[in-house]
Amino acid sequence: MWSIGELAEHAGVTVKTVRFYSDRGLLPEAVRSAGGHRRYGPGALDRLRTIRSLRNLGLPVPEVGRILDREDALEDVVAGQLREVGSRLAALRWREAALQLLRDCAPEERAERLRLIGAVAAPPSTAALARFWRRWLPPRLPARVAAAVIEQAVPQPPVDPTPAQVLAFTRLHAFVSGDCPGGDRGQPEAHRPDKGYRPAVLYDGLGEAFALAAPHLRAQRAPHEGEALDCFVSAYARSHGTRDTPAFRRRLGGQLAADPRIDVYWQLTAEVTTPPSGPPEPTAGAAHDWLLAALDAQVARTAV
Structure with a gap:
């Protein structure tokens, strides 16, 4: 048996x-x-060394206690600490x-940039961007479809951002935190129930069309006819309960050209998403513009 002083030594x-x-x-x-003095057995030294090792890793006393009480708790505690450290590093x-x-x-x-930076947390949250899209999307859109659109439309802050990406994200946050067009104030025609579109069908098809267009944008190919454009037009036709015809394509091109835009977003x-080196990752907005340009080019060609 050791005294407290002997164990410490x-x-x-x-x-x-x-x-x-x-x-x-x-x-x-x-x-x-x-005399009431503490005495420690031979296993106390190993236990004390274990405690010191865990504390040197930054683990709080309650978590150290969990690990000492349950050997299988170590994996969970380490995983939790790794998440916390990752958040702090971000x-x-x-x-x-x-x-x-x-x-x-x-x-x-500096005054404007300080105001922009001060409006977001570190690391920033994307909650304001998600709220923007919930207001922008048509009402009563199925939760599954809305979640897919929001996941595609809301950019995640870079893990290791450049100053330019910080500025872009703070400006994006300021943009979505302002007045958001809604209802009959600037909504696309396909959002309006009186126009006969079924938004759930439309947005399911648009997600597929944007995915087909993305490789062409990455390769910096000019807008052209093909599977991506056909899928894009088909999404509008099916959601409207009509067929994909040359006349429908002409009407659709005019409608989309007149729809309000959120190009700034x-x-x-x-x-925000463009890496410091390499081509930019296509956004849904860029894919939409590419497909609309392909539609306009086709309509113009067939009209000649």
Whole structure:
């Protein structure tokens, strides 16, 4: 049996440290001496070293206690700590890029950029962007379809952002936090129930058409006829309960050209998601524009 001082000496820690862990139940003494002093058995040294190792990894005392009580708790605790460390690192990377953005801008730009940066957390949340799309999408859209659209439309903040990406995301956040067109104020024609469209059918088809168009955008091919365009037109035709005919394509091209646009959203989204080196990742907005240009080119060609 060791006294508290002897255990502290063998472990290379202070008596205060041993007493701290003992008082919290992490290092129970084996017995008490006749004078009421703590005595520790031979397993206490290994247990104390385990405690120190876990604490040196930054684990809080309650989590250390969980691991000591249950061997199978180690994996869960480590996984939780890794998630927490990842979140802290993401916040630090965001703060670093935001500070660089402020440092490198012109003095007259700092007030606006500071206001933009101050409106988002570090790392930023995409909740405001998701709310924007829930207001923008047609009412009573099935939850499955709405979730798929939002997942495609809402960009995730980069893990290691550049200052330019921080600026783009904060501007995007400011854009969606302003007045959002809704109802009969600027909604696309296909959102309006009196126009006869079935939004659930439309958005299911548009997601497929955008996926087909994405490889052409990555390859920087000019808009052209093909499977992607046919899928795009078919989505509108099926949702309207009509056939894909040349006359329908002419009407659709005119309708889409007259629909309101949120180009600022898609431009900023592209800036957020574009890697520091390499081509930009196509957004749904870019795919829509490419398909609309392909439709216009086809309608113009067949009209000649």
